Amino acid sequence: MLLAVVANRVAMALLTLAGVAVVVFVLLRVVPGDPVAMMISPGAGPADIAALKAHYGLDAPLLTQFWIWIKGVVTGDFGTSITLHVYVTEVLAARLPATIELAILALIVAVLFGGAVAIAGTLMRRTFGETIIDGLNSILLAVPDFIWALALVLLFAVAIPVLPLTGRIDPELAEGFTTRFYLAESVLTGRFAVAADIMSHMAMPTLALALPLAAVIVRLLKQSLKEAMLQDYVLLARIKGFRELRLVLQEALRNAVGPTLALTGVQFTFLIGGTVIVERIFSYPGIGNLAIDAVINRDFPLIQGLVLLFGLIFILINIGVDLSVAALNPRLRHA
Amino acid sequence: MEHWSPTSISAAPDTGPAPPSIAVRLARDPKVVFAGGFILLLIVLAIFASLIAPQDPLAQNLLAGTLPPAGFPDAEPGFLLGTDGLGRDVLSRVIFGARISLTVAFVAAGLACLIGSLLGLLAGFLGGWVEVVISRLVDVWMAFPPVLLSILLVAVLGTGLHSVIAAIVVIDWTRFCRVVRTETMGQAQMDYVVAARTIGFARPAILFREILPNVMPVLIALLTLEMGIAVVVEAILSFVGLSVSSDTPTWGGMIAEGRKIVHEAWWVLAAPLAALFATVVAFKQLSDGLARSLDPVLRR
Numbered sequence: 050m051l052l053a054v055v056a057n058r059v060a061m062a063l064l065t066l067a068g069v070a071v072v073v074f075v076l077l078r079v080v081p082g083d084p085v086a087m088m089i090s091p092g093a094g095p096a097d098i099a100a101l102k103a104h105y106g107l108d109a110p111l112l113t114q115f116w117i118w119i120k121g122v123v124t125g126d127f128g129t130s131i132t133l134h135v136y137v138t139e140v141l142a143a144r145l146p147a148t149i150e151l152a153i154l155a156l157i158v159a160v161l162f163g164g165a166v167a168i169a170g171t172l173m174r175r176t177f178g179e180t181i182i183d184g185l186n187s188i189l190l191a192v193p194d195f196i197w198a199l200a201l202v203l204l205f206a207v208a209i210p211v212l213p214l215t216g217r218i219d220p221e222l223a224e225g226f227t228t229r230f231y232l233a234e235s236v237l238t239g240r241f242a243v244a245a246d247i248m249s250h251m252a253m254p255t256l257a258l259a260l261p262l263a264a265v266i267v268r269l270l271k272q273s274l275k276e277a278m279l280q281d282y283v284l285l286a287r288i289k290g291f292r293e294l295r296l297v298l299q300e301a302l303r304n305a306v307g308p309t310l311a312l313t314g315v316q317f318t319f320l321i322g323g324t325v326i327v328e329r330i331f332s333y334p335g336i337g338n339l340a341i342d343a344v345i346n347r348d349f350p351l352i353q354g355l356v357l358l359f360g361l362i363f364i365l366i367n368i369g370v371d372l373s374v375a376a377l378n379p380r381l382r383h384a
Numbered sequence: 385m386e387h388w389s390p391t392s393i394s395a396a397p398d399t400g401p402a403p404p405s406i407a408v409r410l411a412r413d414p415k416v417v418f419a420g421g422f423i424l425l426l427i428v429l430a431i432f433a434s435l436i437a438p439q440d441p442l443a444q445n446l447l448a449g450t451l452p453p454a455g456f457p458d459a460e461p462g463f464l465l466g467t468d469g470l471g472r473d474v475l476s477r478v479i480f481g482a483r484i485s486l487t488v489a490f491v492a493a494g495l496a497c498l499i500g501s502l503l504g505l506l507a508g509f510l511g512g513w514v515e516v517v518i519s520r521l522v523d524v525w526m527a528f529p530p531v532l533l534s535i536l537l538v539a540v541l542g543t544g545l546h547s548v549i550a551a552i553v554v555i556d557w558t559r560f561c562r563v564v565r566t567e568t569m570g571q572a573q574m575d576y577v578v579a580a581r582t583i584g585f586a587r588p589a590i591l592f593r594e595i596l597p598n599v600m601p602v603l604i605a606l607l608t609l610e611m612g613i614a615v616v617v618e619a620i621l622s623f624v625g626l627s628v629s630s631d632t633p634t635w636g637g638m639i640a641e642g643r644k645i646v647h648e649a650w651w652v653l654a655a656p657l658a659a660l661f662a663t664v665v666a667f668k669q670l671s672d673g674l675a676r677s678l679d680p681v682l683r684r
Contacts, residue, residue, distance in 0.1 A: 061523075064520075065520075065523050065524050065527050066527070068520075068523075068524035068527075069524060069527050072524065073536070076536060076537070076540055077536075077540070187668075187669070187672065188665055188669075190668065191612065191664050191665045191667070191668030191669070192661065192664065192665070193613075193616050193664070195616060195619065195620055195623075196616070196657065196660060196661050196664065199639060199643065199653060199657050200657065200661075202643065202646060202653070203646070203650060203653060203654055203657070206646065206647075207646055207647065207650045208650075214646075322530055322531055322532065323531070325531040325532050325535075326531050326620050326623075326624075329624065330643065337532075340532050340535070341535060341624060344532075344535045344536055344539045345539070345624075345625075347539065352536065355532070356532065356536070359527075359532060360527040363526075363527050364527060
């Protein structure tokens with residue numbers, strides 16, 4: 050039964066991706082700016098321009114261009130970036146690990162921080178402490194990553210200048226990596242000084258992405274926990290003499306975590322969308338920062354590749370969330 | 385405002401004392417009063433910007449560049465929040481910047497609401513292939529990262545206020561569509577709709593006179609929330625340099641300038657960021673307050 054669900058979701062995902070491909074292709078073809086006009090040297094004549102257009106396949110009819118592109122995409126060939134003069138797949142492979150590390154670190158921080166505050170709020174329920182947590186959180190819920198990022202700049206780069214403002218790693222330390230997953234690799238190979246430098250570079254963008262998600266987790270998890278604390282099994286455990294913290298962690302949390310898990314998955318896609326502007330603010334070399342450059346430079350093949358990549362990531366996360374929710378829900382499991 | 389309450393068919397016999405009217409409930413809600421008051425103040429500032437702003441927001445004075453705000457050493461009178469790199473008054477630019485932010489908030493959010501909720505109403509009420517087509521369209525739309533899509537759209541449409549508004553509408557109609565579709569589907573199952581069908585009301589009449597008023601509270605709360613989102617999106621696009629031309633002061637444009645000279649003049653970033661923060665929080669709080677005060681179930 051689960052297999053049928055998976056097959057259905059994958060078919061839907063492919064349909065959605067095809068839709069994304071068509072939308073982005075059509076959109077880009079109505080762009081007024083001409084990518085070739087931006088790369089010709091001042092002395093170039095019409096013949097040079099035509100040759101350049103032919104080189105990038107921009108002179109063919111729209112449908113032909115689309116067919117060539119789709120044929121390439123299916124075989125893993127996304128074309129060549131017009132501004133960077135390298136294969137789109139190569140650029141994406143070089144930049145994606147930085148964004149993956151940032152997004153996953155932000156997710157971990159959000160879950161730990163949001164979870165801790167939700168549990169603390171549940172322990173303090175019906176006290177002044179809970180009122181403060183709720184009041185603060187209702188403000189934090191409104192603040193997007195863009196504002197967080199710039200507030201952190203003011204706080205940790207100007208008021209208390211302790212964190213590096215831009216980049217992913219001190220350039221002098223960026224030697225001797227075999228993968229592009231700098232943080233994971235430096236931790237796994239025991240180079241903790243390098244890892245610490247990377248962490249200090251990632252601290253602000255990570256927090257900016259994590260805090261909006263943490264606020265959402267606090268609200269939903271605390272509500273679910275408070276409801277769970279009223280259930281009979283918690284009352285039974287309380288009669289047995291279990292301490293309050295143990296009641297929350299061992300009895301309530303297990304039953305309350307489901308809805309939060311589903312919502313966190315959905316919100317994780319928003320977090321990844323947020324990397325675009327947050328990476329820009331901190332000059333972080335991921336795919337989000339790359340996307341803004343690609344759009345400003347009208348680099349068609351690169352934009353197409355990036356949008357499909359973002360679409361694919363979104364869809365994979367959604368499928369993952371659906372499956373884990375189905376796997377965790379006993380009623381759906383046997384349906 | 386009366387037509388937001390459940391209509392004649394849906395109204396249950398009310399035995400208790402009459403519930404307070406919507407106006408009273410709104411006036412009693414601190415979130416509505418304070419957040420709504422702040423937004424009103426902002427609207428007044430934006431409309432009368434040329435009377436209220438102490439300086440010309442475009443007047444450059446290279447000799448008075450990066451003056452700090454009042455109270456800091458080297459501050460000069462007349463520049464309460466200091467000056468930017470070109471010697472322009474930061475306070476006056478923040479006040480004038482509210483014009484663009486609020487224009488985008490009301491026009492973009494209003495249009496997104498109109499289009500999204502119309503499609504949502506149709507999908508939820510008609511069902512069948514209409515619902516399938518609209519839902520699939522929403523799915524495809526939501527597979528794009530919103531920030532990337534908005535930048536892409538503005539690159540396609542060209543920079544400027546119209547493009548920013550168009551981009552927000554094109555992206556965010558899905559928010560309204562999804563929520564309104566779900567709400568409408570729920571309402572369409574209710575007894576009062578079944579009763580209206582039985583009496584023989586025409587379908588447009590059921591949709592707009594019976595269902596729409598009951599979806600309205602959710603819609604108004606969502607619209608207020610969307611206004612805050614639109615303000616942020618405009619700021620982001622200005623920040624990237626894709627909104628109105630740099631002659632017009634915008635919060636996002638000021639933030640971009642401030643980000644570049646943050647080590648020399650932090651106030652150029654801090655002032656518009658604070659304005660943006662307060663505006664976004666106010667729209668969110670107003671939305672929460674409206675949702676609570678207008679909810680027909682909580683109202684009883």
